[in-house]
Amino acid sequence: MKIWNTYTNQLEDFVPKREKEVSMYVCGPTVYDHIHIGNARPVIFFDTVTRYFSSLGYHVRFASNFTDVDDRIIERARKEQRTELEVGDYYIRQFLEAAESLGSKTDYIQPRVTEYMDKIIDFIQELVEKEAAYVVDGDVFFRVSKVAEYGHLSNRNLDELQAGARIELNQRKESPLDFVLWKKTDSGIHWHSPFSDGRPGWHTECVVMVDSIFHSEIDIHGGGSDLVFPHHENEIAQAIVSRHHRLARYWLHNGRLNIDGAEMHKSEGNALFVKDLPGDKRAFRLFMLSTHYRSPINFRFESLSVYENEWKKLENTIKSLFRNSELATDQTPIQDRELAMIQQYKTQFIEAMELDFNTPNAITALWGLTKQANIFLKEKASGATLKKTVDQLRAMLDILGVPVCVKSLSADEKKLFAEWETLRLKKEWAKADELRKELQKRELL
């Protein structure tokens, strides 16, 4: 498997630290509001990644955090006269609901910053002791000059960063590049620490949670491309001075999503929440996966309807295949030729996924098999052939996270189909249509 590693800026063979095991961490949401469809991109993509690894037999240890300490949460809490924890809890639930609606699994490890406060403070203390951080009036800053390779991930050098840095209001920093690890404050939720009463900076939390959960360098660290600098750069810097590794071996970043060509901002009022997305969310997921994860993607309502139709088409085929495989009387074993056809698309699908999770090409394979499936149906292929096809199709859809629900027909239901078939043969259209209505009503047709 090849993966594009932002750290080395090239395609690399993926070799996990431990055989058949993948450790992965993705920066999660700050829970101060509902998630918008841009936030949904990593939620969908990295879920697809874990699904793919699982399908290959890997044991996936996946963690993604909730940032439940943040100025925006405090502001929200103040406005709504609730505690920060209540606000956080509420939006965490909302997030999980949204993630689930998008077809993403929610049974992964979900650390919350507030649960790691002791460890965060200890970690900052450790950085101070190692002289990688310094305290000024209760604030703690990370000393970027301690890390020779600072800027490697985001591919920029210190001179450029210095030159490009805005005028720094905070004269207490040794360098404008230094970032806050701990901020002294007595307003809003805050904690005691050896430095002062205050709150942690947001670059530290992820490092501490990764370290606490995985206890070593992980395989994959992911997030949106906008996190490359400074967030992930700063995470690496802290890991290097404290743990002598770069936190993760592979850094994956998904591209941004725009609406009608414009950037989406909650503050600008053009944000579209996942919960407000019209139609079947699986169509939206299909839309997301139809563009390579590293490319920017532009959302339009018109394109959504296209994917609704595509989704329906897939669903129709699967249901029809499944039904016919159940009803088939011909149980001749599948022929080599047919098996080869199915296999061909399976191979195409896997090869696409193996090349940096190329879901657009994987979907092309999905379409190829869908077409083949309809041809099998038309040719009245044997039940075994239809079964094999539908199994393969469903395996693909499962990896993409857009499953179609089908359930076996009861004896009674099979009888209904048989009667319908008889009536049609007898050309008793009125009675046949009545049965068809019944079948449709039971969502069998």
Add this chain to the structure above:
RNA sequence: GGACCCAUAGCCAAGCGGUAAGGCACGGGACUGCAACUCCCCCACCACCAGUUCAAAUCUGGUUGGGUCCUCCA
């Protein structure tokens, strides 16, 4: 101002040196009791200019037009 990315049919979107995948829409057929579904065919000189090469959408330089990061942001 610095760093970087992108430009492929009406729309969406693969490809990353050997003469353009796929989907939607359009058009033409087929199947069909009616619906729905489905199948087949058709549909691109890859923004522009110059170069490298036997060979370029794919590499190099330039032009134009978009976008991202440098600041909270997935």
